[in-house]
Amino acid sequence: MSDSGTDASGSLIPMDLYDRVTAQGDKVRVLKSEKAPKEEIDVAVKLLLALKVDYKNVTGQDYKPGVPPADDMPTNSNGPSTTDNGDDFVDPWSVQTGSAKGVDYDKLIVRFGSSKIDQELVDRIQRVTGQKPHHFLRRGIFFSHRDMHQVLDAYENKKPFYLYTGRGPSSEALHVGHLIPFIFTKWLQEVFNVPLVVQLTDDEKYLWKDLTLEKAYQYSIENAKDIIACGFDVNKTFIFSDLEYMGKSSGFYQNVVKVQKHVTFNQVKGIFGFTDSDCIGKISFPAIQAAPSFSSSFPEIFKGRKDIQCLIPCAIDQDPYFRMTRDVAPRINYPKPALMHSTFFPALQGAQTKMSASDPNSSIFLTDTAKQIKNKINKYAFSGGKDTIEEHRQFGGNWEVDVSYMYLTFFLEDDERLEQIKQDYSSGALLTGELKKILIETLQPLIAAHQERRKHITEEAVKQFMMPRKLAFDF
Amino acid sequence: MSDSGTDASGSLIPMDLYDRVTAQGDKVRVLKSEKAPKEEIDVAVKLLLALKVDYKNVTGQDYKPGVPPADDMPTNSNGPSTTDNGDDFVDPWSVQTGSAKGVDYDKLIVRFGSSKIDQELVDRIQRVTGQKPHHFLRRGIFFSHRDMHQVLDAYENKKPFYLYTGRGPSSEALHVGHLIPFIFTKWLQEVFNVPLVVQLTDDEKYLWKDLTLEKAYQYSIENAKDIIACGFDVNKTFIFSDLEYMGKSSGFYQNVVKVQKHVTFNQVKGIFGFTDSDCIGKISFPAIQAAPSFSSSFPEIFKGRKDIQCLIPCAIDQDPYFRMTRDVAPRINYPKPALMHSTFFPALQGAQTKMSASDPNSSIFLTDTAKQIKNKINKYAFSGGKDTIEEHRQFGGNWEVDVSYMYLTFFLEDDERLEQIKQDYSSGALLTGELKKILIETLQPLIAAHQERRKHITEEAVKQFMMPRKLAFDF
Numbered sequence: 001m002s003d004s005g006t007d008a009s010g011s012l013i014p015m016d017l018y019d020r021v022t023a024q025g026d027k028v029r030v031l032k033s034e035k036a037p038k039e040e041i042d043v044a045v046k047l048l049l050a051l052k053v054d055y056k057n058v059t060g061q062d063y064k065p066g067v068p069p070a071d072d073m074p075t076n077s078n079g080p081s082t083t084d085n086g087d088d089f090v091d092p093w094s095v096q097t098g099s100a101k102g103v104d105y106d107k108l109i110v111r112f113g114s115s116k117i118d119q120e121l122v123d124r125i126q127r128v129t130g131q132k133p134h135h136f137l138r139r140g141i142f143f144s145h146r147d148m149h150q151v152l153d154a155y156e157n158k159k160p161f162y163l164y165t166g167r168g169p170s171s172e173a174l175h176v177g178h179l180i181p182f183i184f185t186k187w188l189q190e191v192f193n194v195p196l197v198v199q200l201t202d203d204e205k206y207l208w209k210d211l212t213l214e215k216a217y218q219y220s221i222e223n224a225k226d227i228i229a230c231g232f233d234v235n236k237t238f239i240f241s242d243l244e245y246m247g248k249s250s251g252f253y254q255n256v257v258k259v260q261k262h263v264t265f266n267q268v269k270g271i272f273g274f275t276d277s278d279c280i281g282k283i284s285f286p287a288i289q290a291a292p293s294f295s296s297s298f299p300e301i302f303k304g305r306k307d308i309q310c311l312i313p314c315a316i317d318q319d320p321y322f323r324m325t326r327d328v329a330p331r332i333n334y335p336k337p338a339l340m341h342s343t344f345f346p347a348l349q350g351a352q353t354k355m356s357a358s359d360p361n362s363s364i365f366l367t368d369t370a371k372q373i374k375n376k377i378n379k380y381a382f383s384g385g386k387d388t389i390e391e392h393r394q395f396g397g398n399w400e401v402d403v404s405y406m407y408l409t410f411f412l413e414d415d416e417r418l419e420q421i422k423q424d425y426s427s428g429a430l431l432t433g434e435l436k437k438i439l440i441e442t443l444q445p446l447i448a449a450h451q452e453r454r455k456h457i458t459e460e461a462v463k464q465f466m467m468p469r470k471l472a473f474d475f
Numbered sequence: 476m477s478d479s480g481t482d483a484s485g486s487l488i489p490m491d492l493y494d495r496v497t498a499q500g501d502k503v504r505v506l507k508s509e510k511a512p513k514e515e516i517d518v519a520v521k522l523l524l525a526l527k528v529d530y531k532n533v534t535g536q537d538y539k540p541g542v543p544p545a546d547d548m549p550t551n552s553n554g555p556s557t558t559d560n561g562d563d564f565v566d567p568w569s570v571q572t573g574s575a576k577g578v579d580y581d582k583l584i585v586r587f588g589s590s591k592i593d594q595e596l597v598d599r600i601q602r603v604t605g606q607k608p609h610h611f612l613r614r615g616i617f618f619s620h621r622d623m624h625q626v627l628d629a630y631e632n633k634k635p636f637y638l639y640t641g642r643g644p645s646s647e648a649l650h651v652g653h654l655i656p657f658i659f660t661k662w663l664q665e666v667f668n669v670p671l672v673v674q675l676t677d678d679e680k681y682l683w684k685d686l687t688l689e690k691a692y693q694y695s696i697e698n699a700k701d702i703i704a705c706g707f708d709v710n711k712t713f714i715f716s717d718l719e720y721m722g723k724s725s726g727f728y729q730n731v732v733k734v735q736k737h738v739t740f741n742q743v744k745g746i747f748g749f750t751d752s753d754c755i756g757k758i759s760f761p762a763i764q765a766a767p768s769f770s771s772s773f774p775e776i777f778k779g780r781k782d783i784q785c786l787i788p789c790a791i792d793q794d795p796y797f798r799m800t801r802d803v804a805p806r807i808n809y810p811k812p813a814l815m816h817s818t819f820f821p822a823l824q825g826a827q828t829k830m831s832a833s834d835p836n837s838s839i840f841l842t843d844t845a846k847q848i849k850n851k852i853n854k855y856a857f858s859g860g861k862d863t864i865e866e867h868r869q870f871g872g873n874w875e876v877d878v879s880y881m882y883l884t885f886f887l888e889d890d891e892r893l894e895q896i897k898q899d900y901s902s903g904a905l906l907t908g909e910l911k912k913i914l915i916e917t918l919q920p921l922i923a924a925h926q927e928r929r930k931h932i933t934e935e936a937v938k939q940f941m942m943p944r945k946l947a948f949d950f
Contacts, residue, residue, distance in 0.1 A: 034806055040739060203732050213729055243729055250722030254688055257678050257718070260756030264515060265740065268755055280743055281735030284759035331509055 017055045021063045023210065024048040040277065087111070090317050091273065093208075100382075100401040102351030105143050105316075105343055112319055114144040114341065121148060128152050129191040136184050136342065139409050144316060146326070147338035151311050155192065160475070161309040162301075163189055164292050164337070166199035167227070169219035169241075170209060174226045175363035176443070177345030179450075180410065182230045184342065185313045189236060195301055195471045196237045198227060199292050203242040207281040217243050224462050226366055229454040232465075235472040238301060239465045242288060248468050251299040252291055259287035262328045271320050289318075290325040293337035300468045302475045310337040315344060346406050350382035366451070370444045377404065377436050377443075384425075385432035396428040397435070404432075404439040411442050492530045496538045498685065499523040515752065562586070565792050566748065568683075575857075575876040577826030580618050580791070580818055587794055589619045589816065596623060603627050604666040611659050611817065614884050619791060621801070622813035626786050630667065635950065636784040637776075638663055639767050639812070641674035642702070644694035644716075645684060649701045650838035651918070652820030654925075655885065657705045659817065660788045664711060670776055670946045671712045673702060674767050678717040682756040692718050699937050701841055704929035707940075710947040713776060714940045717763060723943050726774040727766055734762035737803045746795050764793075765800035768812035775943045777950045785812040790819060821881050825857035841926070845919045852879065852911050852918075859900075860907035871903040872910070879907075879914040886917050 028044045055063045088103045089096035097103045109116055117140070122133050125148075136142045151161055165185045167178065189196050200223060202216035209216075220241040227239060246253055265283060268274050274283050291297045295308035302308050312322060319341060326336040344351075347362045361380050364373055384402030386392040399405045399422050412418050421438065424430035503519045530538045563578040564571035572578045584591050592615070597608050611617045626636055640660045642653065664671050675698060677691035684691075695716040702714060721728055740758060743749050749758050766772045770783035777783050787797055794816060801811040819826075822837045836855050839848055859877030861867040874880040874897050887893050896913065899905035 037742070040741070206732060207736050213733065243732070244725055246721065246728040247723065247725030250719055253721040253728075254718055257681060257756055258688065260759070261682050261754050263755050264752050265749075265755060265758055266515075266751045267512070269751065274740075276741045276744065277739050279736050280738050280740060280759040280762060281732055283740055284735070284755040287755060331511075 144341035163196040255291040316341040348380040619816035730766040791816040823855040
């Protein structure tokens with residue numbers, strides 16, 4: 001999976017663009033030195049020139065190798081990747097919005113053809129599980145779904161299902177936004193008591209990034225530790241690296257080939273925007289993200305059963321993969337996977353920007369110290385407060401664009417306290433510094449606890465989670 | 476592998492075209508019933524109409540479902556797939572020539588950029604191995620190579636290499652032409668004493684044909700029995716089905732991904748003629764045929780070593796796969812595989828036609844009885860003889876276009892006797908019926924012996940050959 005939309009490329013942040021121009025320049029040099037086909041070099045050079053034009057449009061300056069953009073450069077949000085009609089742009093590698101409040105999710109539901117997670121569905125989940133809905137559900141952070149009522153119908157009839165989520169291991173360090181799907185998946189697993197499979201798409205990262213296979217696999221192992229540290233039950237959870245598991249399961253590859261037979265290049269071109277210059281690995285990769293949606297990809301867990309329904313909690317930017325998967329499923333006689341989609345996790349700098357794993361200041365990382373957390377939030381968290389204390393007291397702050405408040409909706413579980421914070425901030429009773437302090441005091445212990453749990457996860461424990469095996473369920 | 480060019484599509488034989496129109500009609504019906512995307516249906520319908528036009532051009536009649544073409548229909552060799560300049564047309568799925576003598580192989584060497592297996596190389600093989608060269612070498616049946624001198628240099632310096640060949644299991648029944656690469660590979664293995672890997676591309680056949688995965692795998696097992704019956708040594712030979720082995724070896728998939736990262740859609744479009752309407756499985760398949768060229772695809776055999784040179788004996792139509800492989804190899808730090816190419820095995824009806832697995836009369840099958848062999852050769856083997864005995868005695872027969880004589884070059888090992896037959900046939904001393912009788916008496920015991928060996932190959936023996944394991948070589 002491509003990182004749940006949180007470190008995708010296609011950004012218009014000057015530093016991201018600078019990195020892309022630099023990377024593309026490197027690529028052109030490599031192609032030339034390897035005497036690649038002229039056609040391929042031409043395409044790469046064209047992209048390089050286009051990126052340089054973008055860079056100049058956004059920063060107002062020419063790209064200079066070795067001279068990164070200054071922090072205070074203006075950003076131009078009317079870049080080349082926004083849609084013509086000003087809609088938000090969302091695909092697995094890129095999220096664009098012009099609004100400080102973030103993406104318009106109701107519009108996205110209409111465009112993607114999914115369904116809203118409304119109060120009726122939230123109430124039904126509470127009724128069926130007998131548990132208070134997770135605050136991600138109560139607060140609309142998981143806001144969209146496909147076929148959840150069908151999953152619940154089956155569950156009420158004692159028919160099993162399983163959970164599938166994933167992560168693209170593009171670096172060692174995860175940030176707090178990466179935890180969202182795992183926190184929610186863990187809750188789903190606990191209230192429904194179902195098996196979970198977690199795909200680490202190290203093959204994808206090898207194909208898309210300038211990484212060796214060995215490095216991509218190593219990121220898988222490091223990322224698996226962070227996932228395990230979320231508290232998953234080893235008896236109910238299978239975590240796998242594509243690079244490793246493909247060679248350990250006949251079921252997985254056979255489902256990959258089945259999907260690959262039923263999807264044309266025209267289709268992936270339309271869905272993912274691939275071009276003739278993309279490598280054949282990228283072009284066929286969507287089948288690899290699709291295959292875990294089918295229970296026969298895991299013969300050890302499901303005893304070869306092909307009919308176990310799958311439910312996929314993921315960020316909305318991953319939906320294109322699963323629209324494709326749902327299109328193919330009936331043609332290969334498998335049930336369509338159901339989905340629950342989350343909103344995007346905003347960068348510290350604001351909801352219209354995106355986090356970048358290469359920019360340590362764009363988010364709070366799971367490796368940050370208490371002091372780093374404090375400094376980053378105080379220095380970078382975009383504020384909805386007024387310029388002076390006097391104005392703030394008089395007019396109040398704007399919680400809708402305030403990143404500290406947004407982060408609290410993700411990590412502060414107490415509904416009443418959150419509501420009080422919103423009111424106090426809007427009224428001006430709560431100052432920006434005070435709001436940031438609440439966020440700091442919420443995140444510091446949460447991350448310290450994660451670090452403590454992660455520290456105790458041994459290589460042996462990782463091996464256990466990643467070993468193909470029967471789980472604590474009978475099929 | 477796509478059957479070493481012997482049952483490829485693209486033929487202009489009326490019966491083949493009839494089969495293709497029928498299959499395409501079926502495909503359109505399936506697409507419509509599955510409510511496939513309109514675009515996909517349109518493409519399929521266009522191909523159907525084009526095939527019907529071809530059929531009419533070739534047979535002079537409209538295609539009628541359920542009414543196959545009559546045997547004596549005229550064939551028009553100026554079909555849509557020949558090259559504009561009248562050259563032979565060769566790719567992994569199609570071989571076209573207008574000449575009764577068959578493809579012009581010297582021209583092919585120039586076009587493909589390979590090297591001729593000349594007398595010097597044949598002599599060197601004899602010198603290095605101390606063995607009389609196989610009659611396929613003596614008679615130019617294996618006629619072209621890449622880097623064979625490099626393989627021999629290394630061999631003389633005690634550096635190991637390994638053999639890789641394969642087969643696309645598109646049906647249960649092999650014909651005698653399918654044996655050519657295996658007979659030669661067995662000889663190479665014996666004289667050089669090296670490991671051999673045999674790839675059964677059941678995934679390819681699933682992707683290209685109207686087959687289930689289960690059926691394709693079953694063909695792999697049945698074909699493996701015929702390969703084993705050629706007499707390979709289980710201690711030196713690993714036979715694998717892609718559908719099975721991909722799930723048993725991390726090394727294989729990792730090499731597939733490495734190749735997939737370094738080949739673009741533009742490249743496979745140029746090499747294999749893929750289009751935007753092809754499924755992503757076909758588009759990425761060439762990487763799967765490429766991967767066994769690298770020793771690290773077989774960690775059990777080569778202990779993870781990446782530097783063991785590979786030599787691939789195959790029919791010349793498979794060369795495009797390995798041109799691509801040789802292009803990628805240095806970019807992923809692997810040695811380029813060396814190759815030895817064979818000519819095509821002619822259909823009974825003549826060297827300008829092709830054998831079709833769906834037409835039992837186009838060749839001698841390994842399942843044919845002695846009586847069937849006799850009848851087929853007498854009835855169908857294209858003759859270079861004259862119309863009457865009197866004319867034949869006076870002017871002699873034309874061995875260059877005589878299929879019985881061609882078959883003898885493959886299967887009659889005695890050089891002197893073969894030369895005598897050629898002279899006697901050319902002079903008119905040997906009649907067509909007598910020539911056919913020699914071929915019949917050559918093939919009958921050869922095929923009976925094959926059937927006898929195959930009968931004794933147990934499921935257990937197949938399992939042994941197909942189990943990933945160490946072979947009788949130390950690396």
